[in-house]
């Protein structure tokens with residue numbers, strides 16, 4: 383696996399592989415890799431002949447009081463994991479390589495970026511869209527692989543790709559969970575033993591909503607109440623949002639009549655966690 387630090391290097395590799403007729407798959411990450419990330423690498427390997435993974439803790443998607451400084455950066459461990467998965471290239475640029483001094487250009491997916499996590503984290507999706515657009519221009523992938531775990535991110539990036547006619551196929555892979563149901567996340571590393579137990583309330587609240595749906599409940603208000611009640615029952619968690627929305631527009635729905643996104647975000651201690659399920 384080739385490790386690239388510069389735009390020029392990774393673009394050269396990508397163009398070289400394309401000129402040999404290989405399909406380029408791209409997996410953007412912030413590192414601190416876990417099985418969720420590796421599932422994306424495996425999906426990319428299954429569909430593409432040349433797989434590039436990026437590790438970049440993107441400062442523009444963090445708010446001023448968020449965890450940019452303490453976000454885990456176990457680079458050697460990540461590199462070894464990707465080596466074992468037989469990724470072809472790892473792009474791990476410095477911040478200055480991605481944001482040259484004086485950079486003034488951003489990509490903003492209006493409206494959608496202010497919903498769900500975008501509402502709780504102002505500016506977050508502007509940072510995400512900007513870095514992903516930029517990485518797409520650098521890597522020039524045929525297909526890019528994202529996790530359903532970040533469902534609002536998927537909605538924002540799909541819209542960006544459509545609106546800007548970016549020549550990239552968006553591939554979205556299922557949420558990978560721990561054995562007890564907790565959605566894998568690099569931020570799970572922040573949790574104490576006690577918080578780790580409280581964190582299960584997210585997947586539990588979604589399981590409750592799914593059970594009510596399967597028992598015939600279609601009212602979004604009722605389903606949401608059921609989910610919120612589960613979260614309220616866990617003193618170690620503080621609800622940020624519990625939302626039942628259209629997966630593309632992220633608009634609230636009244637009834638679950640077509641595929642519908644049920645998304646939850648909650649603070650466990652100071653750690654903000656998210657999870658979701660699609661019903662219907």
Ligand code: AMP
Pocket residue numbers: 410411412413417418419421422527528529530531532555556557558559565566567568
């Ligand atoms: P991150 O490193 O948190 O920016 O995540 C990089 C990619 O991995 C994103 O597309 C995430 O949606 C995806 N991802 C993170 N956690 C999981 C998970 N538990 N299951 C599937 N994909 C995930």
